[in-house]
Amino acid sequence: MENIPWFDERPVSEVRPGDHGLLGYVDAEERDRVVGPFVRAGLATEEKVVYITDQPAESLPGLERCSLDLARLKSSRQLRLLSRREACLSRAGAFEPAKLADTLDRERESAFGEGYRAVRVTMDSTWLLTEPGGAEAMLSCEDRVDRAISPSTMAMGVCQVDVRRCGTAQFGALRDSHEVLMRVDAEFDDGILTIRRIYGPFGLKLRGELDASRHSHVSEHLLRAMASRRGDIHLDVAELDFIDIGGLNLLAQHAAELPRGGALYLDHLRPDVENVITMVGWNRLPRLRPGARTGGAAR
Amino acid sequence: MEGKAAPGAFGRRRPTLTGWGTVSQAFSHRVLPYDRADDLLDGALPFLREGIEGGDRVLAVTTLAMHMLLRDKLGADAAGVEFFDSDRWYAHPARHLADTLALAETAAWQKRRLRVLGEPAWARRGPAERSEWQRIEAITNAAFADTGAALLCAYSRTLPAGVVAASRQTHPETTRGRATLPNPGYQDPWLYNARLDSGPLPPAPDDAFDLPIDVPDLYWIRVYVTDFARRTPLPEDDLQRLLVAVTEVVTNALRHGRPPIALRLWLEPGELVCEVTDRGHWTERTGFGLIPPKPAGGAGRFGLWAVRLLCSLVQIRTGRDGTTVRLRLQVPGVPAVPPINLPVNSV
Numbered sequence: 001m002e003n004i005p006w007f008d009e010r011p012v013s014e015v016r017p018g019d020h021g022l023l024g025y026v027d028a029e030e031r032d033r034v035v036g037p038f039v040r041a042g043l044a045t046e047e048k049v050v051y052i053t054d055q056p057a058e059s060l061p062g063l064e065r066c067s068l069d070l071a072r073l074k075s076s077r078q079l080r081l082l083s084r085r086e087a088c089l090s091r092a093g094a095f096e097p098a099k100l101a102d103t104l105d106r107e108r109e110s111a112f113g114e115g116y117r118a119v120r121v122t123m124d125s126t127w128l129l130t131e132p133g134g135a136e137a138m139l140s141c142e143d144r145v146d147r148a149i150s151p152s153t154m155a156m157g158v159c160q161v162d163v164r165r166c167g168t169a170q171f172g173a174l175r176d177s178h179e180v181l182m183r184v185d186a187e188f189d190d191g192i193l194t195i196r197r198i199y200g201p202f203g204l205k206l207r208g209e210l211d212a213s214r215h216s217h218v219s220e221h222l223l224r225a226m227a228s229r230r231g232d233i234h235l236d237v238a239e240l241d242f243i244d245i246g247g248l249n250l251l252a253q254h255a256a257e258l259p260r261g262g263a264l265y266l267d268h269l270r271p272d273v274e275n276v277i278t279m280v281g282w283n284r285l286p287r288l289r290p291g292a293r294t295g296g297a298a299r
Numbered sequence: 300m301e302g303k304a305a306p307g308a309f310g311r312r313r314p315t316l317t318g319w320g321t322v323s324q325a326f327s328h329r330v331l332p333y334d335r336a337d338d339l340l341d342g343a344l345p346f347l348r349e350g351i352e353g354g355d356r357v358l359a360v361t362t363l364a365m366h367m368l369l370r371d372k373l374g375a376d377a378a379g380v381e382f383f384d385s386d387r388w389y390a391h392p393a394r395h396l397a398d399t400l401a402l403a404e405t406a407a408w409q410k411r412r413l414r415v416l417g418e419p420a421w422a423r424r425g426p427a428e429r430s431e432w433q434r435i436e437a438i439t440n441a442a443f444a445d446t447g448a449a450l451l452c453a454y455s456r457t458l459p460a461g462v463v464a465a466s467r468q469t470h471p472e473t474t475r476g477r478a479t480l481p482n483p484g485y486q487d488p489w490l491y492n493a494r495l496d497s498g499p500l501p502p503a504p505d506d507a508f509d510l511p512i513d514v515p516d517l518y519w520i521r522v523y524v525t526d527f528a529r530r531t532p533l534p535e536d537d538l539q540r541l542l543v544a545v546t547e548v549v550t551n552a553l554r555h556g557r558p559p560i561a562l563r564l565w566l567e568p569g570e571l572v573c574e575v576t577d578r579g580h581w582t583e584r585t586g587f588g589l590i591p592p593k594p595a596g597g598a599g600r601f602g603l604w605a606v607r608l609l610c611s612l613v614q615i616r617t618g619r620d621g622t623t624v625r626l627r628l629q630v631p632g633v634p635a636v637p638p639i640n641l642p643v644n645s646v
Contacts, residue, residue, distance in 0.1 A: 192518050211517050212550045242521065242539070244546045245605045272539035279540065280605045281397070284592075 011185045011196075012037045017118055019156050020149040022178035024163040024171050028061075029228075030199040031160060033184040035122060036062025038158055042120040043068055043079060048111040050080045052087045052103075052123035077114065080107065087123075095128055097141030104148040108155050121149070122158040129166040135173065142177035150179070158182055163200070188217045195221045203234035203265075209242040215250050222254050231262055234291055238268035248277065248285060255287035265291030326443050329479065330470035331453045332463050336368060339453050342474045343416050344372055346451050350414035351379035356406045360388040361418040361453065385420040392435045393607035396442060397591045403446035413446065418453040421462055429462070430495050431612055434589070436469035437491040442590045492589070500616055500625060503574055507565040515553060517546050520562060524573065527564045533571055533630050540609040541628055545573055547602045548624045552577040556622060566630070570611070573626045581617040588613075 012034045015021060025031040039062045042049040057063050057070045057079065073079035085093070088100035104121060111119040128134040142159075149155045159178065163171045175181070187204075188195040193214045194207040204225055210218060225233055235251070237243075255264035269277070269290060277285070333339040343359075347369070350357040359369055360383045370377040389395055399415070406413040419432060439450065451474060454463045467473065467482045468491060486494075508527050512520060521542050528538050545562070552560045556577030563574045581587075588603025606626065607613050614625040 192516075209518055209521070211546055212554075213516055213518075242542060242546075244517075244543060244550065245602045246547075246550065249601055272536045275536045276539055276543050276609065279394075279608050281608075283401070284601070 008179055009181045009183050011183045013041065013185045015156050015158070015180075015182070017153050017156055018150050019180045020146050020178055021156075021158045021180040021182040022175060023158055023160045023182040024175070025160065026163050026200040027202070030184060030197075031124075031162075032061045033197070034182050035060075035158065035160060036066075037185060038120060038122060038156075038182075039063060040066065040068070042118070043073055046116055047118040047120055048078055048080065048107075048114070048116040050082060050107045050119060050121045052082045052084060052121070054083050057081055078116070082107075084127075095131070095134065095137050095141075097137060097144060100141055101144035101148055104145060104155070104157075108148065108152060112154065116154075118154045118156065120156045120158075122160060124160040124162070126160070126162040126165050129161060129170055129174075135166075135170050139173060139177060142174070146177065146179075187221050188214075190214070190217075193217070197221075197225060198234070198236055201232070201234040201265075201267075202229050203236065203267075205236040205239075207239040210240065210247045211242065211244040212246055215246060218247070219250060219254070222251075226254065226258065230259060232265060233258065233262070234265045234267050236267050237273070238270070238294060240270070240273065243273060243276075245280070248280065248288070252285040252288045255285075258287065263287050263289045265289050267291035268294045270294065326445070326447055326449075327472065328440055328443070328450045328470050329452070329472040329474045330463075330466040330482070331451055331474045332456055332466070333453060334456050336365070339365065340368060340372060341476045343369065343451065343453065345477050346414070346449070346474070347373065347380055347416060348376060350412070350449065351376050353412070355412040355414040355449070356402070357381065358383060358402075358413070358415045358417075360385055360415060365418065385418050388417070389420045389432070391608075391611070392431045393589075393604070393613075396435050396438065396589075397604075397608065400442055400446070400591055403443055403448040406448070407446045413448040414450075415448070416451050416453065418455075421454075421458050427612065427614075429459075433465050433469055434492055434495055436466065437486070437488040438589045439488075440469070440471065441488045492587070496614075496616055500614055500623060503563045503572075504565050507563040507574075510562045512549060512553070512560040512562055513558075517549055520549055521546065524562075524564065528571065531566060531571055531630055533628065537628055537630075541571070541573065541626070544606045544609045544626050545575070547606050548575045548626065551602065552579070552622070552624075555579060555581075567627075569629060571628045571630045573628075574623060575626075576621060576623045578621040579617075580619060581615075581622055587615055 010019065010021060015038060023031065023034050025034070039049050039051065039060070041047075051057075051060060053060060057074065063070060070079065074081065082103065087103045088096055090096045090099070107121065108119050125138055128138050145157065145159075149157045159174075161171060161174060184197055186194045186196040192208050193210055194205075195217060196205045196207075197203075198205045202225070204221060206218070222233070251264055258264065264287060266288065271294070274290065282288070282290070331339065331342040333342070347357055347359065357380045359366065359380050361369070362385055366382045369380070369382075373380065403413040419436075421429065421432070424432065436452070443450065452466065452470065454466050456463055467484045468486045469488075470482060471485045473480045473482055510520070510523055514520075524542060524545050525538065528541060533541070549560065549562065552575055556579030558578065560575065560577040563576075565572050588605075588607055591604055592601050610626045611629045612627040614627070616623045
């Protein structure tokens with residue numbers, strides 16, 4: 001989900017106490033690259049992690065195949081895995097918003113008592129959204145969750161939602177109840193150019209200025225993206241203020257390496273940047289194409 | 300432009316041209332000097348008819364008045380000719396060459412010949428612009444050599460002194476009526492090009508905005524150029540073009556030139572001028588970005604050619620003392636004496 005400027009977007013490594021973030025993912029990799037760093041950063045420092053899930057720790061995003069000693073972390077209560085029944089379901093198995101809020105308050109208080117400097121909470125809420133009446137139940141509880149986290153100087157929460165399964169309309173409603181949208185961390189950022197992977201559509205977001213000093217970085221991350229997916233690649237260039245001739249040439253060269261029929265799309269081109277490409281001639285840059293227009297829908 | 304973007308669409312394949320005419324079937328580039336409209340028609344009509352009969356793609360690029368005369372004389376045959384207005388066709392030297400070459404190559408790929416009767420718009424051009432168009436006339440001989448195109452350029456004898464004389468140096472042949480005569484004064488395009496640049500450029504003004512380039516991060520150079528340009532009436536779209544062009548030229552200087560490298564900016568009547576100098580010397584004869592490169596044909600020559608498309612005019616001088624590249628962009632509404640107080644030598 002790109003180009004939603006009226007929300008505060010936060011790369012996962014910059015999440016801070018009081019943040020009640022929403023992660024709408026369209027791709028398991030996108031989820032893993034947010035939830036993984038969120039959870040691991042807590043466990044690696046003096047922070048408590050509360051993960052509401054029915055799955056074993058070893059198969060959770062970011063914890064599978066990680067080098068952390070999960071058994072020790074669980075026994076020391078630094079990693080708390082709460083089943084949905086423990087955290088937010090009634091005896092009959094129905095979702096209970098009040099119980100979830102109580103759980104969050106209780107966990108926060110006990111973390112404080114145990115001397116942790118912060119507590120990170122996360123849950124994948126997709127199951128709730130796909131149940132009848134689940135969306136309303138979830139929206140009604142988001143306010144209470146927000147009250148449990150936002151004023152806190154030590155709590156951080158990430159609600160995970162699979163946008164493919166809940167639909168964009170439901171996701172939109174949910175977005176209104178979160179102040180912060182979670183993003184994967186940038187793969188490259190030197191203050192002048194930022195490169196970050198995007199997932200809907202798949203590709204990279206380039207922000208800032210691209211010239212010869214940074215060609216190799218774009219090349220590296222573009223090739224990695226191309227290697228991990230088949231088909232078209234999208235570059236969100238809405239915030240790319242400058243691209244040099246060599247940069248255009250570089251993109252065209254990589255576009256030519258895409259599998260047959262694939263193209264490299266430049267989405268949300270700034271008019272003055274597009275003007276330069278038009279003058280040079282799109283026909284000189286085969287398989288590099290103008291994509292979604294500025295201000296258009298992101299997906 | 301036909302939209303079939305098949306591989307090799309721009310390949311330099313010589314078209315198979317058979318079964319028509321007695322003139323050479325290879326590329327031709329002829330000048331048609333004329334005093335009166337009748338002289339022009341005498342040379343142009345056989346040229347156009349030959350193309351119509353031969354199945355060429357035939358273009359007539361002249362004034363509106365001449366379009367009417369040609370249509371009148373051609374009668375039903377006029378349907379086989381595409382008419383364009385000179386002022387729009389000959390708007391920008393480098394873009395003109397690129398566009399016309401693309402037409403010629405597309406036609407050649409379709410096994411057709413591109414045939415253009417053109418009347419370059421010389422009337423309102425100043426000396427610098429005029430010599431730039433003369434350069435394009437010369438380079439045309441090199442750029443179109445493999446396309447099989449037939450180009451006939453009409454020059455009125457009422458044009459400023461020297462224009463018709465120069466045309467005999469940039470066109471291998473002259474057309475008079477149905478006759479074709481070689482031009483003894485015709486010059487090799489690259490020699491002609493070098494001769495145009497043999498004199499020095501006028502020096503940069505003393506109060507030019509001056510920046511020695513010792514930081515390899517061009518971000519700061521763009522900040523500086525933007526800062527200067529924002530004090531001029533240069534439109535925002537043109538600023539982006541300027542930044543791309545400057546970045547390209549400075550990148551070239553950092554890669555291939557020799558320090559010290561310096562950037563200067565100033566205003567002239569109607570133009571913003573940006574100059575990049577270094578102590579290096581360009582040796583390659585074809586390294587001036589005058590001929591459009593092949594699509595995706597490697598980064599090599601793409602850059603400087605693109606710079607020519609982005610600027611109004613690019614002037615290059617290279618020699619033992621170093622290399623100067625001057626980029627000029629038209630600025631709307633800059634009076635002869637700019638009313639802007641530009642700081643001197645400050646970053």
